[in-house]
Amino acid sequence: MSGLDRRWIYLAMMLAVALPILWNGVTGKTFPESPTPPSQACFDAIEALPEGSRVLVSFDYDPASEGELAPMATSFMRHLMHKRLKPVVIALWPLGPTKAEETIASVIKTDFPDRVNGKDFVNLGFQTGNEGVLKVIGTDFRKQFPVDRSGTPVDRLPIMDGITKAGDFPLVITISAGYPGGKEWVQYVSSSNPGLVLLAGVTGVQASQVYSYYPGQLRGMLAAIKGAAEYEALVSAAIDGDRVTAPKYTEARRRMAPQLFGHVLLIALIVLGNAMYFAQKRCKAVAP
Amino acid sequence: MSRSIALLICLVGGLTMLVSPFLPMATGWANDVTDWFNILAAMAFVLGGGSLLKVQLMRLSARGPGWGYSAVTLLAFAVTLWVGLGKVGVVADPSAPMVPWSGKPDDEGSAFWWIYLYVMTPITSTLFAVLAFYVASAAFRAFRAKNLEATLLLATAFVILLGRTFAGVVLTGWLPDWASGLRLENLAVTIMDVFNTAGNRAIIIGIALGVASTGIRLLLGLDRSYLGGDA
Numbered sequence: 001m002s003g004l005d006r007r008w009i010y011l012a013m014m015l016a017v018a019l020p021i022l023w024n025g026v027t028g029k030t031f032p033e034s035p036t037p038p039s040q041a042c043f044d045a046i047e048a049l050p051e052g053s054r055v056l057v058s059f060d061y062d063p064a065s066e067g068e069l070a071p072m073a074t075s076f077m078r079h080l081m082h083k084r085l086k087p088v089v090i091a092l093w094p095l096g097p098t099k100a101e102e103t104i105a106s107v108i109k110t111d112f113p114d115r116v117n118g119k120d121f122v123n124l125g126f127q128t129g130n131e132g133v134l135k136v137i138g139t140d141f142r143k144q145f146p147v148d149r150s151g152t153p154v155d156r157l158p159i160m161d162g163i164t165k166a167g168d169f170p171l172v173i174t175i176s177a178g179y180p181g182g183k184e185w186v187q188y189v190s191s192s193n194p195g196l197v198l199l200a201g202v203t204g205v206q207a208s209q210v211y212s213y214y215p216g217q218l219r220g221m222l223a224a225i226k227g228a229a230e231y232e233a234l235v236s237a238a239i240d241g242d243r244v245t246a247p248k249y250t251e252a253r254r255r256m257a258p259q260l261f262g263h264v265l266l267i268a269l270i271v272l273g274n275a276m277y278f279a280q281k282r283c284k285a286v287a288p
Numbered sequence: 289m290s291r292s293i294a295l296l297i298c299l300v301g302g303l304t305m306l307v308s309p310f311l312p313m314a315t316g317w318a319n320d321v322t323d324w325f326n327i328l329a330a331m332a333f334v335l336g337g338g339s340l341l342k343v344q345l346m347r348l349s350a351r352g353p354g355w356g357y358s359a360v361t362l363l364a365f366a367v368t369l370w371v372g373l374g375k376v377g378v379v380a381d382p383s384a385p386m387v388p389w390s391g392k393p394d395d396e397g398s399a400f401w402w403i404y405l406y407v408m409t410p411i412t413s414t415l416f417a418v419l420a421f422y423v424a425s426a427a428f429r430a431f432r433a434k435n436l437e438a439t440l441l442l443a444t445a446f447v448i449l450l451g452r453t454f455a456g457v458v459l460t461g462w463l464p465d466w467a468s469g470l471r472l473e474n475l476a477v478t479i480m481d482v483f484n485t486a487g488n489r490a491i492i493i494g495i496a497l498g499v500a501s502t503g504i505r506l507l508l509g510l511d512r513s514y515l516g517g518d519a
Contacts, residue, residue, distance in 0.1 A: 006425045013424045031454040036477050064412040098394060098404060128329060132322040135305075139315045149392075150381075192309070211480050212488040223480075226452045260453040262420060267449055269428040270442065277432050 009269065016265040020257035030253035031260070032233075038211075039230035041220030042199045043079070043238075049171060051084045054159060056169040058176070058185070059089060059096035059103075065177035065203050066099070071252035072201035072228040073099065073175050077107040078249060079235045081115065086159055088169070090145060091126040092133060092180045097149055106248060118148065118157045125149040130180040134188035137166045167193035175201040182210040182218070190217040201228065225259060228252035295509045302507045340365060371399040444479060451476025 024030070035043070049055070057076065061069045080087050089100045100123050108115055115121055124145040127133045136144050141163055147153050154160045162168065166189050174185045182200035190198040190213075197219045202210050204224035214221050222231050229252040236245045247254075301321045308318030344358040344365075370376070375389050377399040384390035393400045433439040450456050456472030463471050469478070505511035 004428075009425045009428055010421045013421050017420065032457075034457075034473075036473070062412065063409040064416045066409075066413060067416070095404070095408075129322065129326045132325050136319045136322050140319055143319055208480065208484050209488055212485050212492060224452070256454060260455055262424075263449040263453050264455060266424055266427055267446055269424055270431045270445075273428045273431065274433055274442075 012265055012269075013262065016261040017258040020261050021254075024254045024257055028247075030229075030250060031256050033230045033253060033256070035230040035234055036227070038214055038221040038223065039227050039234065041215060042201075042222055042231055043220075043234040045171060045197050045199055045219050046076075046079050046083060046085070047238075049083065049085055052086065053170050054086045054088055054163065054168075055080055056166065056172045057087045057089050057100075058172070058174040059091045059100040060093050060174055060181045061099060061177035061203075062093055062095035063099075067255070068203050068225050068228065069175050069177060069201060070099070070103070071225070071232060071255070072222050073103045074107055074248065074251065075228065075232045075235050076173055076175070076201065077103050078111070078239070081108055081112045081121075082235075082239050086119075087121050088159060088163070089121070089123040092130060092184075093177070094126050094128075097123060097125045101149075118152065119159055122157055122159050123149045124154070131184045131188050134166075134180070134184055138189055138192050139165055141165050141168070167196055169196065171197045171199065173199045173201070176206065177203050178206060182206060182221075183213075186210075186213045186217045225252055225255050229256050291512070291515055294515055295512070298514075299507055299509070302503065306507075337365075337369075368400075368403060371403060376400070377402070444483075447472060447475050447479060 046055075057080075059073065077087065089097075089104070091097045091100060104121065104123060108121055125148065127144050129136075129144075133144050142154055142160075145154060148157060166172065172185065172189060174182055176182045176185075182202050183206075185198055185200065190196060198217065199220045199222075200210055200218055201222040202224070207221070207223035207227075210218065210221060211223070222228055232249065232252040236249060240249075301324070304314060304317045304321050308314040341362070344362050347358040348355050348362070372393050375391070375393050375398070377397065378389060378391040378393060379395055379397045380386070380388050381390040381392075391398065394404065395401060431442065431445075433442050450459065451472040451474075456476065460471040460473075468474055502511065506514070
């Protein structure tokens with residue numbers, strides 16, 4: 001058993017993930033989610049904003065983390081649109097604007113076609129410089145983002161009227177996969193703007209580090225796909241009520257079943273490995 | 289002389305950034321210094337590209353083990369660079385339909401967009417997903433309760449793994465309200481909230497103190513390792 005071919009483990013993991021995905025696809029069922037305080041805080045912070053407020057949303061991830069973070073982005077955007085808030089989208093990662101465009105196409109252009117680009121939402125694209133960008137937008141937003149993604153000067157965009165620095169936004173959301181991300185937003189933006197509310201959606205790997213800033217500098221946090229599923233359930237309950245939710249708005253919850261069986265398999269493998277380890281140890285102790 | 293100039297630039301740039309939060313008149317200077325950084329970072333892209341070419345071409349010419357990967361890297365680099373800089377397949381912007389290069393290189397329909405959607409996205413997503421298999425194999429082979437610390441780590445991992453899924457509700461959801469703190473999903477939150485936060489904050493404060501002292505050494509010219517050589 002100790003010489004177990006690792007391909008059996010790979011096969012078991014593949015089945016543990018694939019079968020729940022198939023089960024999801026056939027039945028359409030998901031597990032119920034009860035929100036933890038950090039996820040509930042994200043929902044409450046957005047609910048508390050008056051209609052028409054502008055929200056800075058930073059897409060700080062790329063396709064590698066899409067599995068965890070894209071459902072968060074979708075839920076955030078849907079919630080903002082439903083509340084008639086106005087997202088100003090930026091990115092600190094080079095591939096962030098493309099992810100943002102995908103979310104805008106999937107949520108705003110499909111389900112909220114009455115919203116006007118430049119007036120109700122805008123994508124200002126990527127700016128290189130990592131925390132340097134954050135440092136500058138703390139005092140001069142337009143220096144780093146002078147035009148939107150299609151080249152229109154921000155001075156001509158109604159959504160940017162009166163915005164001169166990051167602190168002019170009542171709420172900032174970062175959806176981040178690493179550096180630069182949640183930690184840098186806390187250090188360079190939240191800390192120097194005490195009135196600003198910062199929310200972060202982060203990967204599981206990042207969560208333990210970013211959790212240190214909650215609930216002080218970071219008002220709310222979605223940690224990994226579990227946090228995304230909790231927030232998605234809150235948004236669906238608020239918008240859909242008893243109606244059937246469109247599949248694209250259940251992505252996070254549908255990923256909880258593969259996660260459950262993957263985790264259970266992981267625990268089973270650890271228990272099995274330890275059982276074999278102690279059995280071998282006892283055999284060696286008994287042997288003459 | 290050149291080292292003195294480098295030290296002076298470091299001193300001026302560092303001091304400007306340091307005083308800008310306290311002096312409103314220095315805010316604009318700090319933003320300018322950040323622009324210098326961005327210009328330097330752009331130059332670093334060129335250096336990085338040159339370095340990649342040098343290393344991969346040397347490996348290719350030596351025909352050492354894995355030289356095929358170098359060939360693939362060079363080919364991917366050249367094609368992506370050509371497609372991006374040349375705006376291959378870019379659709380003209382509606383505001384200037386007669387100018388074929390007026391669209392953005394990553395607009396839908398362009399070759400760069402195609403590479404992003406059909407090459408980069410699947411590759412990076414697959415590489416990330418493959419981690420699940422390696423983690424499972426490594427957990428089976430290496431995660432052992434050899435001593436008290438390892439056992440505690442193991443128990444914590446089990447609580448987090450179960451508490452972050454519906455298994456936590458199934459296994460401990462029956463506990464009465466007065467014992468709800470022992471439910472796995474609540475235990476997972478407590479571990480993150482108390483133990484993880486305490487440990488991480490200690491690390492963050494330690495790092496901040498280290499960064500501050502290193503920064504002072506750099507500003508004063510006591511630490512010149514960034515200049516290279518024996519400076």
